[in-house]
Amino acid sequence: MIEFHDVQKYYGQFHALTDINLEIDKGETVVLIGPSGSGKSTLVRTVNGLESIQEGQLIVNNHDLSDPKTNLNVLRRDVGMVFQHFNLYANKSVLENIMLAPRIVSHVPEAENRERAMKLLTMVGLESKADNMPSQISGGQKQRVAIARSLAMRPKLLLFDEPTSALDPEMIDDVLQVIKTITSDSDMTSLIVTHEMGFAKEVANRVIFMDNGQIVEDDSSQSFFEHPQTERAQQFLSKIITH
Numbered sequence: 001m002i003e004f005h006d007v008q009k010y011y012g013q014f015h016a017l018t019d020i021n022l023e024i025d026k027g028e029t030v031v032l033i034g035p036s037g038s039g040k041s042t043l044v045r046t047v048n049g050l051e052s053i054q055e056g057q058l059i060v061n062n063h064d065l066s067d068p069k070t071n072l073n074v075l076r077r078d079v080g081m082v083f084q085h086f087n088l089y090a091n092k093s094v095l096e097n098i099m100l101a102p103r104i105v106s107h108v109p110e111a112e113n114r115e116r117a118m119k120l121l122t123m124v125g126l127e128s129k130a131d132n133m134p135s136q137i138s139g140g141q142k143q144r145v146a147i148a149r150s151l152a153m154r155p156k157l158l159l160f161d162e163p164t165s166a167l168d169p170e171m172i173d174d175v176l177q178v179i180k181t182i183t184s185d186s187d188m189t190s191l192i193v194t195h196e197m198g199f200a201k202e203v204a205n206r207v208i209f210m211d212n213g214q215i216v217e218d219d220s221s222q223s224f225f226e227h228p229q230t231e232r233a234q235q236f237l238s239k240i241i242t243h
């Protein structure tokens with residue numbers, strides 16, 4: 001599903017990703033953790049071409065992102081992304097936000113599109129908010145709409161970039177529960193950047209620990225949290241609460 005081979009990413013002179021080698025298979029739920037500035041968001045954003053790479057090879061869903069001729073719009077039809085700041089269309093209702101891409105990109109017939117969007121809204125517990133505008137719902141609800149919207153295109157791969165870090169603490173659990181439900185589907189592959197260690201522990205099959213632009217550990221969730229191998233990971237975990 002995702003293959004990084006000796007990938008290097010620079011922002012100008014700054015080496016943001018160094019020697020990234022990583023394979024993620026269909027159905028895996030992989031959580032990326034590490035200190036601030038370690039390159040987690042950058043890595044996730046290379047997967048759908050929001051950030052380009054300068055060296056190495058990156059294959060996502062059979063598309064070669066190291067090839068400048070690759071059509072990113074085609075790749076992105078199968079790759080959903082949920083951002084920290086929701087990015088809903090402010091002038092469209094909750095339901096319209098979800099229906100837009102299937103209508104425009106995939107030409108899904110209107111009645112079917114509406115029915116699917118309502119099912120997704122029900123799944124995230126927001127069917128009663130279909131006709132509200134984004135400004136009329138809370139941050140946690142906005143994020144749940146953003147998740148429903150990312151699922152509307154029936155992606156094979158979902159990327160989450162700190163989906164709860166802009167939320168008030170009491171909103172976080174609802175969003176994490178929705179993500180947990182989605183990622184338990186064995187057909188869905190997910191790559192999640194999060195600072196929520198309890199959630200990472202609960203949801204991840206696999207944990208990737210990054211530091212200074214490099215992958216320092218890549219292990220099963222249980223093994224990583226119980227027996228981190230490197231001093232850097234041990235130090236990182238000792239500074240945070242992982243209940």
Ligand SMILES: Nc1ncnc2c1ncn2[C@@H]1O[C@H](COP(=O)(O)OP(=O)(O)OP(=O)(O)O)[C@@H](O)[C@H]1O
Pocket residue numbers: 011014016034035036037038039040041042043
């Ligand atoms: N557009 C950019 N231009 C220049 N440097 C950047 C850019 N985006 C990120 N960086 C730098 O690249 C490094 C990695 O950033 P990145 O956002 O990937 O880290 P992160 O691990 O996701 O951090 P955080 O947990 O704080 O979000 C940081 O040093 C950051 O300052």
